[in-house]
Amino acid sequence: MKISGSIALVTGANRGIGRQFAAQLVERGASKVYATARTPESIDVPGVETLRIDITDPASIAAAAAVADDVTLLVNNAGITTGTDLVSGDLDVIRRELDTNFYGTLHMVRAFAPALARNGGGAILNVLSALSWFAYPGAGAYAAAKAATWNLTNSVRLELAPKGTLVTGLHLGAADTDMMAGYDGPKVSPVDVVRAALDGIEAGKLEVVVDEWSRTVKTAVAHDPENFYGDAAHPAA
Template sequence: MMISGSVALVTGANRGIGRRFAQQLLERGAKKVYATARNPSLVDLPGVEPLKLDITDPASVAAVAAAAHDVTLLINNAGISTYTNLIGGDLDKIRLEMDTHYYGTLNMARAFAPVLGANGGGAILNVLSALSWFSYDGANAYSAAKAAAWSLTNGIRLELREQGTLVTGVHLGAAATDMMAGYEGDLLDPADVARAALDGVESDAYEVVVDEWSATVKASLAGDPRLFYQAS
């Protein structure tokens, strides 16, 4: 899958990592970049084609899939964090996390799978998280939704293999985006995240683990979870 000459669509492209994806796609020679957002007037990057999209609304997704029928690379980046726990948290916020990260990503994959197939296979890139692999008290709804999105990514990879569609998952720790405002730890540059992810697509990677922290978390899955949570 080559970025140069591709037709890409990025969800949540008005800011943060999504904006960096759109920018780097143009720099790498993408023929066209659809930059989507709930409010497309917030997309201010020259050279892209803004589209209105709410990934939790099937009608909105269907309309965008019909308009962007030439897509060869779908980047599912749109996300939300409500900082909600599962037991005492607001169920509406928990559902919003799942509707966005799981069902929203699934909506996009289902709508664009035939588009990608008709255009030669192409690729889907799902932005996941190190929190796909561990839970964090205070944001357990996010962890659960990202874990579901990780499983979804692995599943659709198998289902779309015959039509030649690459499905890549990207895992990262905390990045310097609006979502992480107030976080006091080390933050990744969103541009570095986008760069690593697109490099992964071009090398046909199934999974991109952006930073050392995420690699450490993934490695812990083979061990006793008690040890990981005692140390974290």
């Protein structure tokens, strides 16, 4: 998969990592970049074609897929985080996280996979998270949705490999974006995230793990959860 000459579509391209994807795809010679958002008028990346996509609305996705039937690279970046726990949180909000992060990604894959196959296979990149592999108080719904989307990525990879489509999962910790504005820890630059992701696609990688924090968390999954969660996971005395 070569970025130069590709025809790419990016969801959530109006800000943060999505905007950076659109910009770097243009810089790296993509022949066309469809930059999409619920409000495409808010997209300000030079050299792109804008489209309206609300990934929670299958009709919106179908309409965009009918226009962008020449796509060879799909970047599923759009997502939300609401800071909602699973036991005490509002179920409607939890469903909204799953509808966006999991079902939205799945609807995009299902809508664009036929075009990718017709156009030679191409690639799909799903933007995931280190929270695919661990949980944290206040992020239960997001972690559950991203964990589900991680295995969605694994599953559709196997389904689409015979069609010639590469499916890559992108994992990162906190990025320096509006979504993480309230986070007071180390943050990775969106520029570095996107560069690693696009390099990974060109290298044919199934998974791109951007930062050391994400690599540490992934390693912890193979061990006793006691080692990772410690006292936080034990009932209060």
